[in-house]
Amino acid sequence: EAAARGMRPTLAGRDANKLRPLADELQLPLQAFALDDAAGVAAKLEGCALALNCAGPFSQTAGPMIEACLMSRTHYLDITGEIDVIEGAAAQNEAAAAAGVVLLPAVGFDVAPTDCLAALLAAKAPSATHLELAFNTPLETSPGTTKSIVETIPRGGRVRRGGKLVRVPHAWRAKEIPFADATRWAATVPWGDVASAYYSTGIGDIEVYLGIPKKQIASLRWLRWIAPLVGVGFLQRLWKNHITRTVRGPSAAQRRKTKAQLWGRVTDGSNTLAEATIETPNAYTLTVQAAVAAVERVLATPPAAGFQTPSRAFGADFVLQFPDVTLHWRHGEANC
Structure with a gap:
């Protein structure tokens, strides 16, 4: 490119x-x-x-x-x-x-579109104290991303509270998220926006959710018990070597057929102040x-x-310049 x-x-x-x-x-x-x-x-x-x-x-x-x-x-x-x-x-x-x-x-994709969504929401609601973000990407991850996920398992989940990073269990919270194309179950994950969105918005309480089928959320919570074992050095090496040999990521045809869904909401702790979704091409594109x-x-x-x-x-509109990126406001202003 x-x-x-x-x-x-x-x-x-x-x-x-x-x-x-x-x-x-x-x-x-x-x-x-x-x-x-x-x-x-x-x-x-x-x-x-x-x-x-x-x-x-x-x-x-x-x-x-x-x-x-x-x-x-x-x-x-x-x-x-x-x-x-x-x-x-x-x-x-x-x-x-x-x-x-x-x-x-x-x-x-990590984290430009969600960072822009967070900034757009914060601009509409300067008094917001809580930010929730969610994303759904149905494609298989690349080898590098898969290895990064393996590295994070022993550390558990993370959210931001009062401006500080706080460790929480895997899939600490789960709920239904109204993405633009469908409502899906999602669970909290330790994603980069927990860090970046704080610097972009100044909002001190941040949670990030990943779209996951409801049945798989229970499986994800089992990571709470095996996380210490996964952190053992030689097991990390074995798992990463296996990823190198077996994980190839999605094909070009799969990428062309797939879109990613993003959702965000800011509140004052109890009332929704602004809410929006963004639909983008697949994460790789x-x-x-x-x-x-x-x-x-x-x-x-x-x-x-x-x-x-x-x-x-x-600027918060950075991601909106790309083809097939659509912003939908549920609270705020006209869609674009």
Whole structure:
């Protein structure tokens, strides 16, 4: 997509052999390096205005890349949906601002569209104290996303209360969510918006829900009992190796036929102040669209240096520019 828009990115990763076919097909430069030496990575980034990290799990790649980007004064973007990665970037705000570097994690489906939805809702209801977000993506996850989920299981769920991150059991709360296309059951998950939406809206109480069939919610709650076991190092390695061998993600045909559904609501703790839904293309297509658009915008007109979220960097309507994205207000104003 970036090459189709006239950009000439350098493809980078640990294994040149895996990258070479794509680099040859698109006639793009290629670099191969590991992330175990931040100074070495910084040297590789010299002369690069921006780095887009697409290598998950981001718990393993974001920290070294951010450190290297601060050294080389390279803007950093990624497509994470991991709470700790977003919080880690936020913790580097002062260092990034001093270096003139933009740190903008989560510019893919996780969390650009929900972050924009949160900001739109907050703008309609400045007095809101509670934010609920939900999403439904019926497609199989990619290997990197699946590994990220495996890493989060031992940590349990998380929500935000009074501005603080709070640990809760898996599937702590469950309820029916009125998405644009159908009402579905959903349960709380430790998703990136628990981190990012706080910085975008200032709302202190945040919960994020994932659409899950009601029968599967009970199964998800069993994770409460096996979570400590899943955290054992060698079991994590075995599970991730199995994911590498078996998980391929959805096909192009599956992606074309699928849409993602988002829902959000802000309240004052008891009364609904604003509520809306957004329908988007499938999560993979939207990730490509949003990430490439974010790269273009940062290169053309960088937002303020330091930590940013998608809606803070580009405005709450950022996600509405993409094809087949529809916003429906249930409280607020006309649909678009």
